[in-house]
Amino acid sequence: MMAASCARTLGKVARLVLDTPINRITKTDPFINKFHLRGQVRAYGNSGAGFKSRFLHISPIRWRVLGGAFLLGGGFGLYQTIKLTFQHHLAEEKAKAPELGTDLKLTLYQYKTCPFCSKVRAFLDYHGLRYEIVEVNPVMRQEIKWSTYRKVPILMVDRTVQINDSSVIISALKTYLITKQRTVSEVLDCYPEIKAKNDRGKDVIEFGNKYWVMVNNEDADGLYPEKDSRKEEIKWRKWVDEWLVHLISPNVYRTPTEALASFDYIVREGKFGTFEGFFAKYFGAAAMWIISKRLKNRHNLQNDVRQDLYKAVNDWVAAIGKNKRFMGGDEPNLADLAVFGVLRVMEGLQAFDDMMDHTKVKNWYRRMEKVAQHAP
Structure with a gap:
């Protein structure tokens, strides 16, 4: 249950990142978008509203990289969650039958x-x-x-x-x-x-x-x-x-x-x-x-x-x-x-x-x- 919930949440975040309007720019937009972004970067600083504007105008390539990072992180998190859940299950089984295994005392x-x-x-x-x-x-x-x-x-x-x-x-x-x-x-x-x-x-x-x-x-x-x-x-x-x-x-x-x-x-x-x-x-x-x-x-x-x-x-x-x-x-x-x-x-x-x-x-x-x- 915990592993499935974790995977669903991380998947939603990744889809939201990949499906933002800035990431659905058509092939005719890049030149305009690049020109616009350069102006925004020069006009704003690194904090407050300026930082927010700069974040919202990241290039499509960087958005895709960011989305991929979310997916990669989600996959790794899913792996760790399943691993820990499986280890916990084995520990419970061993507690029920402590004589099973090769580590007999x-x-x-x-x-x-x-x-x-x-x-x-x-x-x-x-x-x-x-x-x-x-x-x-x-x-x-x-x-x-x-x-x-x-x-x-x-x-x-x-x-x-x-x-x-x-x-x-x-x-x-x-x-x-x-x-x-x-x-x-x-x-x-x-x-x-x-x-x-x-x-x-x-x-x-x-x-x-x-x-x-x-x-x-x-x-x-x-x-x-x-x-x-x-x-x-x-x-x-x-x-x-x-x-x-x-x-x-x-x-x-x-x-x-x-x-x-x-x-x-x-x-x-x-x-x-x-x-x-x-x-x-x-x-x-x-x-x-x-x-x-x-x-x-x-x-x-x-x-x-x-x-x-x-x-x-x-x-x-x-x-x-x-x-x-x-x-x-x-x-x-x-x-x-x-x-x-x-x-x-x-x-x-x-x-x-x-x-x-x-x-x-x-x-x-x-x-x-x-x-x-x-x-x-």
């Missing part, structure tokens, strides 16, 4: 050395998504006392939408980035919470469809160009959560020396007070060395748990094949990012060095390091 609650948190960071970094990190104290967990979900990672979107579980975070954000037709809240409806019991009979919360990227057939064809690529991605993402991640603790706490080195790293990188850090480093290392033995039995690992780690990593490399850079082809898919995120929590520890020396994973891992360097 993301906050990740994590333990830095947690494999599940690491794979979320790998996803966020690879996609160039900026995010804030809140390091959670693993003893008191005061940083997430506001949440009924007491595990990490937790991702907050625009400080209003909470996403739990690493695989749900990755699947939901990937869905959102591809479609951008639904808010994050709407996407989360595709991943319902399900109460279940684990293999020890303990009540747990699971999430439906958590390995699925919810896109239409057209988008799926672009995301998964090969026939079985979607199926393979889901298969290996499950493998990461159900097998690979369980090999980390038994390997990094394999011996008392390795357990102490691991907890030294955890205390340095984590959020501990002075007393908590001392307690965690020494008592935690001893406790985890003992627990790692139980984990080895629970997951039916070999006495030398390194062999299970080596086999798992070599199975992964074999599944990629010799003709592809990544499981996803020329670019990593979600399985690549999940495996990379889990394995990198061992960097700087003996288990990681042994893995790099005794498996075929090195070339793939170095390629992943290069493409995942978009940390905020």
Whole structure:
């Protein structure tokens, strides 16, 4: 409405200028008009009635220039009005759906050395998504006392939408980035919470469809160009959560020396007070060395748990094949990012060095390091 009114007003002014009698002089008038105007200019000054008379006797060419200026100014004013109106409309739409767009405000609650948190960071970094990190104290967990979900990672979107579980975070954000037709809240409806019991009979919360990227057939064809690529991605993402991640603790706490080195790293990188850090480093290392033995039995690992780690990593490399850079082809898919995120929590520890020396994973891992360097 405002743009149309502005255009009509400016158009009327321009027409009035162009339609004045002085601007409708016939071809026989110019000589007389010029002679008359020269006399008027000499006879009058620059103010009062003289200025008015001088203004009314401007040449036809100058009137046309003046009229064109009005039209040009009107067009520019119309453009600016429409532009501001459109920007205002976009701002209103964004206020109604603040999650739409590429400027999501993301906050990740994590333990830095947690494999599940690491794979979320790998996803966020690879996609160039900026995010804030809140390091959670693993003893008191005061940083997430506001949440009924007491595990990490937790991702907050625009400080209003909470996403739990690493695989749900990755699947939901990937869905959102591809479609951008639904808010994050709407996407989360595709991943319902399900109460279940684990293999020890303990009540747990699971999430439906958590390995699925919810896109239409057209988008799926672009995301998964090969026939079985979607199926393979889901298969290996499950493998990461159900097998690979369980090999980390038994390997990094394999011996008392390795357990102490691991907890030294955890205390340095984590959020501990002075007393908590001392307690965690020494008592935690001893406790985890003992627990790692139980984990080895629970997951039916070999006495030398390194062999299970080596086999798992070599199975992964074999599944990629010799003709592809990544499981996803020329670019990593979600399985690549999940495996990379889990394995990198061992960097700087003996288990990681042994893995790099005794498996075929090195070339793939170095390629992943290069493409995942978009940390905020």
